[in-house]
Amino acid sequence: MIPLDAASSSPWHFWGYFLDHRSQDLGYLWDHTWLSVVPVVVGLLLALPLGWLSRRYNWVYPPMMSITGLLYTIPSIALFVLIPPLLGLDPLSPLQVPIALSVYSVALLVRVVADGLGAVSPETLQAATAIGFKPLGRFFRVELPIAVPVITAGLRVAIVANVSIVTVAGTIGFDNLGRLFDEGFKLSTDTPYYPPIILGIILCVLLALVLDGLVLLVNRLLTPWRRAVPT
Amino acid sequence: MIRFDQATKRYPDGTVAVDELDLEAPSGKITVLVGPSGCGKTTSLRMINRMIEPTSGTIWLDDTDTASMPAHELRRQIGYVIQHAGLFPHRTIVDNIATVPFLIGTDKRQARARAMELLERVGLDPAFAKRYPGQLSGGQQQRVGVARALAADPPVMLMDEPFSAVDPVVRDQLQDEFLRLQDELGKTIVFVTHDIDEAIKLGDQVAVLRVGGRLAQLAPPAELLSRPVDAFVAGFVGRDRGYRALGFTSAGTIVTRDEPTVTMGESLPGSDGSWLLAVDPSGAPQGWLHLADEPHGGVVEDRMLYRGGTLATQGGTLRGALDACLSSPSGRGIVVDDSGRLIGSTTAREVLALIEGLPDAAEVGA
Amino acid sequence: MIGDVFSWLSDPTHWQSTNFDTGIWGQLGAHLRYSAIALVIALVIALPLGLWIGHTNKATWIVSAANAIRALPSVGLLVLLVVIIAPHFYGRTDTGYVIPTEIVLVLLAIPSILSNTVAGVQNVDRAVRDAAYGMGMTGPQVLFRVETPNALPLIFSGFRSATLQVIATATIASYVTLGGLGRFIYDGLAQQDYPQMISGGLLVAALALILDLLLALLQRYTVSRGITGRTRRSDRAGHSDEAPDPRSAVLTEDLAPEAA
Incomplete structure (x- = not known):
């Protein structure tokens, strides 16, 4: 099916490889994209209340940071295979990868949200309260917007890390750009067959750059006041 | 004795921080360098222990050209106290004080014993010895900074705004104790401050520098108050100078009335x-x-x-x-x-x- | 399923090696060996380099260059190096897989050690460095007696995240047919022996947690109490109740175990 002559196995043949397997590769790219993005969004939605709790109640902070630090210590491949028995899913469930990635994102972002909220100056908080904000309004209209730059810095780390971690799921058979490495490896039994490997690396790096850029763009749109101040 | 001989510091971009400074800080006295920011007072101070190398000119330490020996050896003979104390956070107070003795190879026990002595001398409880700088207040840290500079008993001390980062009450206290200490020790001290009141209180002589690193006037405090050489010095010395000058004149024996x-x-x-x-x-x-x-x-x-x-x-x-x-x-x-x-x-x-x-x-x- | 995993793990034959099969102990040894070699090499390269860059502030582009490696997917890098290098070593040994794996592990471990060491040295309070020189310390004395001890918390956190990254990536190396605890995961997957696969995951997670704990203990006893703020409460001057976690200082580059 795949011609294995000398020319087509050259590393520079990745574009030809992409054209030959366009629909499959685009499918991998799409899977990879949503696997990178959705868990970070889920993670952020969970991290906001948890981060707020860790700031609101001082005693919550240390155990919260210990637990999230512990979760982040577990290697991704281990977390992938441990999620199903822990949650009672099938050993190879399509949910285990997004769940594991969400766990990482929460673990990273809780600290980021807590630290970001912690960076809001007490004067600002007192002023907001004095003006008459209720706690919830103060959180959404004052504290959260001010914490946005710190939170976006965390989001960038989380999303770029995810792009890389998703490829690990490719080694245990889940569809994403990691499968290109799997194919390259299997086709390299006698002589190296580079195109899918190079294509995978390039697409991963490009995806990471694009998603990182999107987060930066959202950050820019959400914090117009930072553009007014030259730095 | 410290003597600046045509000392100049010019940066590559052309700015002149200190311009042909001639100045002598006599032995056993406190010479205060004072002036607005940008007058080169800190640069002048740091040229003495070569934290900044002069572009031209010579600085003499008694009869030695400071440029004639390795910088680190020069610095070990000169006590150095800076604004935020700069204590080593990873070392206990006693080991902070003994820094220079350790560097020059003094026996550890002897160095620590001397450090304990100094701790009391600067007015700190010996119980502080085993603590770390992070556990001390700003004023306490500054006292340790002074003790550290004194540890190797250097004849010369450089002090760069040592009391300006503490609150006014503590500053006053530190200044008084500093003067008491100097009465006992008689070091040759060059002291930098931007606060003219501090300069007048502490200095045996005060050097007022103007922006661009030129010496405007060098005089004892009383003379500075009574006879500023020009409008710049008069303006810098400030208001109330007639009243403040009375602080340098003895009232003699005041004739008093009995008070019920x-x-x-x-x-x-x-x-x-x-x-x-x-x-x-x-x-x-x-x-x-x-x-x-x-x-x-x-x-x-x-x-x-x-x-x-x-x-x-x-x-x-x-x-x-x-x-x-x-x-x-x-x-x-x-x-x-x-x-x-x-x-x-x-x-x-x-x-x-x-x-x-x-x-x-x-x-x-x- | 959990019961099956438990019985797989408690079966003593799974722990001992036979002529045909390497047991858990054997794979654990291999895993630790690969990881230790990579970490030692990375440390020998990155620590002196980081101290030098931080101290002299020269060649800071090296840090950016090393960090760029993190943007590459570790699996892709691993597979690429294996297909490049392995054909040169066909024969009886697994050298052809060990070498590319070690290269990847070293490449992944260097950035966090390097950038944390540089940041640690650069973060030393200016007044502290100024005082050190002013007391008459020479350049090397300032570096080793003042800057390094103060940078230790960050150096440690860099080494800890490098360790986690190496342990995790060494697991994936089993996918390119190398030994190590990852063997159980990939063999279990291939044989649809899920208790074995999950046990493998459990072993890897336990290894990572235990190593991190050991390093945390080591850090506790190496870093000065003056820096960690772990001082007796009665000794405190009454401020700074809790020292900031040094890990949060380089949060944005440090917390990704596999952000390779």
Whole structure:
């Protein structure tokens, strides 16, 4: 099916490889994209209340940071295979990868949200309260917007890390750009067959750059006041 | 003795921080460099221990050209105290103080014993020895910074705004203790500050620098107050300089009047005067009583006292004597002896007569 | 399923090696060996380099260059190096897989050690460095007696995240047919022996947690109490109740175990 002559196995043949397997590769790219993005969004939605709790109640902070630090210590491949028995899913469930990635994102972002909220100056908080904000309004209209730059810095780390971690799921058979490495490896039994490997690396790096850029763009749109101040 | 000989610091971009400075800091004295920001005072100080290398000119330490030896060896002979103390956070207080002795290879036990001695000398509890800098307040850290600079007993000390990062009350206290320490040790000190009051309080001589690193005036504090050489120095020295200059003139022996007193805890006498001085059993003044406010025959209590008045010491300065009169609610300035016991009272009119009787205004402080 | 995993793990034959099969102990040894070699090499390269860059502030582009490696997917890098290098070593040994794996592990471990060491040295309070020189310390004395001890918390956190990254990536190396605890995961997957696969995951997670704990203990006893703020409460001057977690200082580059 795949011609294995000398020319087509050259590393520079990745574009030809992409054209030959366009629909499959685009499918991998799409899977990879949503696997990178959705868990970070889920993670952020969970991290906001948890981060707020860790700031609101001082005693919550240390155990919260210990637990999230512990979760982040577990290697991704281990977390992938441990999620199903822990949650009672099938050993190879399509949910285990997004769940594991969400766990990482929460673990990273809780600290980021807590630290970001912690960076809001007490004067600002007192002023907001004095003006008459209720706690919830103060959180959404004052504290959260001010914490946005710190939170976006965390989001960038989380999303770029995810792009890389998703490829690990490719080694245990889940569809994403990691499968290109799997194919390259299997086709390299006698002589190296580079195109899918190079294509995978390039697409991963490009995806990471694009998603990182999107987060930066959202950050820019959400914090117009930072553009007014030259730095 | 430290001598700047045409010392210049010019940066590659052309700015001149210090311009052909000639200055001598005599042995055993405190020379204060003062001036607005950008006047090169810190640069001048740091050129002495070559934290900054002069572009041209020479700086002499007694008869040695400071450029003639390796910088680190020069620095080990010079105590150095900086604004935020710069204590090593990973070392205990005692080991911080012993830094230089350790560097020059002094026996560890001996170095630590000396460090403990210094700890007490700068007014810190020996219990601090085993603590870390992070556990000390800013003022305490600054005392350790001074002790560290003294550890190898260097003849010369450089101090770069050492007291400017602590609150005013602590600063005043640190300054007083610094002067007391200097009385005992007699180091050759160059001290940088932007605060003219601090310069006048601490300096045996004060060098006022102007922006661009030029020396505007070098003089003892009293002369600086009485005869600023130009408008820049006059403006920098600031207001009230006539009044402040009185701080350098002895009042001599003030002729006093006996002041009627009442001892704390005794009952109020029927007195016709409206203000009466309260003293403690040793005779030390405590405050004034306003008799019109108090019932006759009542017992003198703490809460009745007006404590506004400052005390002048017999043999002190004219400024102290005048201030005692001006600050006293009764208008009578209280004069005490060296141990704080009441001698008598004087009035502003009498102190002013003393001031006007001075031979010549130009000789104030001379 | 959990019961099956438990019985797989408690079966003593799974722990001992036979002529045909390497047991858990054997794979654990291999895993630790690969990881230790990579970490030692990375440390030998990145620590002196980081101290030098931080101290002299020269060649800071090296840090950016090393960090760029993190943007590459570790699996892709691993597979790429294996297909490049392995054909040169066909024969009886697994050298052809060990070498590319070690290269990848070293490449992944260097950035966090390097950038944390540089940041640690650069973060030393200016007044502290100024005082050190002013006391008459020479350049090397300032570096080793003042800057390094103060940078230790960050150096440690860099080494800890490098360790986690190496342990995790060494697991994936089993996918390119190398030994190590990852063997159980990939063999279990291939044989649809899920208790074995999950046990493998459990072993890897336990290894990572235990190593991190050991390093945390080591850090506790190496870093000065003056820096960690772990001082007796009665000794405190009454401020700074809790020292900031040094890990949060380089949060944005440090917390990704596999952000390779």
